[in-house]
Amino acid sequence: MGTRYQHIVYGDASLLREYDSGGPRGYGAGIDSPDEGPQEVTEREIRMLTTAFAFHMSTVTPSGWPYVQYRSGPRGFVHHLGGNRFGFADFRGNQQFVSVGNMNHDDRVALFVADYPLRRRMKAFGRATTVEAADDPDLLDHLRQVDGGQIAAQCERSVVIEIEAFDWNCGRSIVPQYTKEEVRERVQPYIDQIHTLQDEVAALKKQLAQG
Structure with a gap:
């Protein structure tokens, strides 16, 4: 993956705080390696x-x-x-x-x-x-x-x-946040199912009305 990110992000003050907290770890752990150039x-x-x-x-x-x-x-x-x-x-x-x-x-x-x-x-x-x-x-x-x-x-x-x-x-x-299109995509199956059920209810009501 390379270490360019660590070399760009970390300065002396950040490294000093890491050492004060027990030594470099996470991102700072790669700072001892040479900068390998762009990732x-x-x-x-x-x-x-x-x-x-x-x-x-x-x-x-x-x-x-x-x-x-x-x-x-x-x-x-x-x-x-x-x-x-x-x-x-x-x-x-x-x-x-x-x-x-x-x-x-x-x-x-x-x-x-x-x-x-x-x-x-x-x-x-x-x-x-x-x-x-x-x-x-x-x-x-x-x-x-x-x-x-x-x-x-x-x-x-x-x-x-x-x-x-x-x-x-x-x-x-x-x-998590969703766009209007993403919300629509997720709820569309339920909307379609509701419409199907509404059509079925309307058909049954018509049958009952016709006796």
């Missing part, structure tokens, strides 16, 4: 990112503060571009350009992706590049494609992220 994503990470309809992305402001933004779109709006590269179309927003400006100044980003029904969550670090629509219209057109058609929202640029490190966290504290 190679597997089908598990690809599936998590490309089936998500939302995630949180943190960029770095020029003053060094983290800036967290919620990104969402139709399920599948994040595309795997091969290797550790992923991309998504950047929708026209409130024209503040904070994340875009941050990425152009410092390409480091952090992602938090959660699958709430299955109570899974993944953290990832990467380096992001923004590509304006006029500079590569074919890329943006590709990133606008999702199952069932094309993203209808106005898209101004592409965001391409090269994942360097990732980690899967314990999901026991995640409260």
